[in-house]
Amino acid sequence: MTSRTTTSPRPSARLKLIEAAHILVRRRGYAATSVDEICAGAGVSKGAFFHHFASKEALAAAAAQAWTAHAEQFIFTLPDWTRIKDPLERLLAHIDFRAAMMDGPAEAYTCYVGTMVQESFASSEILRQAGDASITAYAERLAEDIDAAIALYGIKDGVTGISLAYHLQAVLQGAFILAKAKADPAIARDSAAHLKNYVVMLFDRKEA
């Protein structure tokens, strides 16, 4: 994010390139997306690209970091969600929210980071680590709420917040693949419903 506070002649080019990477990689994958296509998608010159990024790999890693910030802004601090005081209700609302996002074309609701890691984990240690950092940040953020719910209600089978948070990530990532294969997000929403069902059974509140 340094470009936005420096004297760069095009303060928004970096952000435009990252947003183009988010869209194009989710639509066509990382390897199939060229620097030229990203520049065209961003409406930015190739010179501007290399002013901000040394390579496609460097942009992709920065885009993973931006994806984490995006999740913080559009998921974790969403007023509809944060105003729910009960941490278990907030967790269930989180799953509902993620399921409600599963609509329209797959590139609009699937995960930039999951798509990037799927194909680049063995080819680029930089991208694997950038993907891990983003997935870990999401899981650790979510685990705070799950741990608060566990403290309040208890949980079956000694499940931990971080373990359940990663499992939530796994279900969503896999649900995206099924939705892509079927060209229909309904199958992904169905897996999200199973996940919610599992969480409800794990907590088994007598108050509910």
Next chain:
Amino acid sequence: MTSRTTTSPRPSARLKLIEAAHILVRRRGYAATSVDEICAGAGVSKGAFFHHFASKEALAAAAAQAWTAHAEQFIFTLPDWTRIKDPLERLLAHIDFRAAMMDGPAEAYTCYVGTMVQESFASSEILRQAGDASITAYAERLAEDIDAAIALYGIKDGVTGISLAYHLQAVLQGAFILAKAKADPAIARDSAAHLKNYVVMLFDRKEA
């Protein structure tokens, strides 16, 4: 599989190319893998490649079909698994088996079809459909057992066999992505354990 019953001068070249595609696509993704690399991996000439396949896309679609046959041979008809008479025990053994497979380098245990569909769903309708066919075949095969378990034990919340079978697929596909990001299959086995936990709770056998 026609090449194995025709008078092809190299009866095993087709199979070698499919096996090379399974390995290379799981390691590096579909777009990043070239026909030259597949030929080198298979130890087959480019001439032989184009004798069997019109394009990389045609090979990839055939490899998805072969992947389904592979699952039938190495998963669904495995003696350790089919000799279990109780369908719910067989389902739980299936999950255990899939978790036990999650070991070593990710390209050895992850899913060719899931990786292929992840990046090609919007670029190739042929590959999206080939991926859907393979995922659907797996889910429908597994749903037979789940439906038998439901008939025997009942299930909570009106869950259907096919819905739970697709959810199992989603969990595995997503677990693979987490394992790739962390360069460690332990996180994938942890999601498989959550899946097993969910199945046990859904059935809630009093006999167990």
